Amino acid sequence: MSKSLYLINPRPANPSYFGAEAFAHWGYDPAQAIADLATATVAALAPEDWRVTICEEYVEPIDFDVDADFIGITGKVIQGERMIEVADAFRRRGKTVIIGGPHASLSPASVRDHCDVLVIGELEAIAETFFADLENGTWKREYVAEKPDLDASPLPRFELYPNQRTLSGCVQTSRGCPFECEFCDVIQYLGRKQRHKSVEQIIRELDALYDLGFRAVFLADDNFTVYRKRAKNVLAALRDWNAARPDGPVAFHTQVSIDAARDPEIMQLCGEAGLTRVFIGIETPNEESLRETKKRQNVGVDLVSQVQVFLDHGISVTGGMIVGFDHDGPDIFQRQLDFAMSTPIPIFTLGALVAPAATPLYDRMQASGRLVTDGGPEKTIGVWSTNILPTMMTREQLFNGLKWLGNRLYRPANFARRVVAMIERMGPQRGPFRQGYRPHKVRQVEREALGVIRKLIGSGPEERQMWRDVSAALAEKPETGPMVMKAMFSYAQVCCLYEADRYWDPEIAALDAVPGLIPGPTASGESALVTIGG
Structure with missing residues (x-):
């Protein structure tokens, strides 16, 4: 039975x-x-x-x-x-x-x-x-x-999934990552030896998602471009597949490391295949912190110029941003803000450094007596929390600096400035989008996403001014419209996140420095910070 x-x-x-x-x-x-x-x-x-x-x-x-x-x-x-x-x-x-x-x-x-x-x-x-x-x-x-x-992984049964309420389909072409970032749990779960699906299987999965109506697909690889030769073969297949779509091409987005920008051929293929967005774990401009956690691929790199390489190929960037490394002092919040505002990256996923279970960082924190375990991993790991005791500031300084940085990053005027920078620095579209985004049958959930953006724009005077600044730049380069809309929806999601966590504070967003931030712990090790309310 x-x-x-x-x-x-x-x-x-x-x-x-x-x-x-x-x-x-x-x-x-x-x-x-x-x-x-x-x-x-x-x-x-x-x-x-x-x-x-x-x-x-x-x-x-x-x-x-x-x-x-x-x-x-x-x-x-x-x-x-x-x-x-x-x-x-x-x-x-x-x-x-x-x-x-x-x-x-x-x-x-x-x-x-x-x-x-x-x-x-x-x-x-x-x-x-x-x-x-x-x-x-x-x-x-x-x-x-x-x-x-x-090869043992079957064609996912996405026909059972609520696709009508989902923005992007999902295909995983590989699992695992060969890098050794100390804080990453991917290599503990999926391994450092990257395993790959065949091109034929990838295309079968894309065909299924296309037939279900998806015109955006996330390539859910932990590091899509890390093995260059293999990535180039996959990208060439995606380019050919996308060019043959009868009802508009698919916009791909994925995760890569910044060193992909050093390979002109792979960047060319990314644009030709229809890759329009990438997430890059930039983490920090503090190279000592990158060395500390073995994020070697980001060391000795001009991060801003490497990000520009992606834009030159018509690809927008979302950046990962982390504070609270062992080499981060109280000045890190201003350094991160200055770095972010020098980039054409609209969205940064900001958070405190955490030590996920089973990672080398977890083991190091445990061995040094700096691991906070109250309530288990579900309680101590989150967007605004950490299970680590920092070395160069108190936890209160870390949390208050994080709150200041988040509010400054996403102050409407600052967000608009980064979106405008993206528009102005974006190169021409490649591949299936070189003639602009061809129309396809717009799904209800996509129409509603535009409705979310409209409601966001009308939610206050700062938001209306933000849109005036963005739309003025957009009028000069209308071909960047789809990327701008994706950035705007992501901003609406950030607003939702910050409001749900009661993280928004207009007074903090208006301050030029973290209030009450006294450098370093006190002699007793207790907080010397004037707590920010809210």
């Missing part, structure tokens, strides 16, 4: 930079920014005769009365608290609960007592045995999976 599986991607307690809570915040039905690959892949690994349902809690409420034999829950560390809440609620109802995914794999102790079955690692390698055990009622308490060859 066939079984049934209810797969859940839980919504975290608070918004994130990469979410889409802005839809609900501005009065629309909830939506998701990027389709969840984990639930769609697990659904494809289940036996064909199983009844599988996907619940994306970003979009729809969880059905706690669902008629299902098994409940599957996945998620990252920011979803950890909600994962446990959901698991406990189903177990109280007598359901058999399975937990897996990145958070469960890196912090198994935090979820082990909240599930009947724990899966550590990637499911593909053990899927046949795992589902046979479930079907026969002989499941184990815990499964540990090795890192599979990605």
